[in-house]
Amino acid sequence: MAGGARSGRNRARDNAHTLAGIAVLAALPPRELALLAAECDWRKISSNEIVLNLAQGDTMEGVIFVVSGGVRLARNVGIAGRIAYVDVDAGGQFGEMAVFGVAETDLTVVAREDGIIAIMPENRFVELLSREESVSRALLCQYARLLRAGEAGTLPHVASTRDGEGTGAQRVYGELLALAEPHRTADGEDCLLIARLPRHRELAARVDTTEEVVARAIAEIVRAGIATRAYPGLVVSDEAALRGLCEPR
Secondary structure, three states, X not given: OOOOOOHHHHHHHHHHOOOOOOHHHOOOOXXXXXXXXXXXXXXXXXXXXXXXXXXXXXXXXXXXXXXXXXXXXEEEEOOOOEEEEEEEEOOOEXXXXXXXXXXXXXXXXXXXXXXXXXXEEHHHHHHHHHHOHHHHHHHHHHHHHHHHHHHHOOOOOOOXXXXXXXXXXXXXXXXXXXXXXXXXXXXXXXXXEEOOOOOHHHHHHHHOOOHHHHHHHHHHHHHOOOEEEEOOEXXXXXXXXXXXXXXXX
């Protein structure tokens, strides 16, 4: 963080640098949280900032706690290069799977809004898990809830489409939703943004359809005012309408 701040600003900074709101650490006493906070690397993040991009050579330096704001995790899934998104809100964390030997190779993390993250060194998190039963139990409960939600088909904040479902156009629209990220225009309007729209051939291969279907589907939502081209990307101004086009008719 930038230095040279006066005492009042330092106090505000210290107040912001607390792990008290992190769910898996909720049972720890204040003194322990303060000691852990002192060992973390603290960072401010800005809306739409790429916080981490492992495919571009960034490295996961530890377990990352989302202290305020929120981030969106993007991972490639399946053999067709599909992308799934998972949102992590304030109080959550990511990066801990490396502790259990599950390495991330293609993770991209984008800030959904301004906020603060705290990065705890991996070895410190491992030591915490072995020493504090409440943390390991909270993490296990978190995974159990995710597993149950996955079995019920109700995983939150995941955007993706399944191969072979719906018409070709519906699958295209589902893939556009999976690629889109929350954005705010210069006028302050909320929308979805695909910063770089894949080529028609690539989109067609992802959702098992033809280039002609992709071209017609995109042209249709532009004609209907649901989206506008912002080369090399696409801005979706009416998310609800686009989601409606994905529904079976």
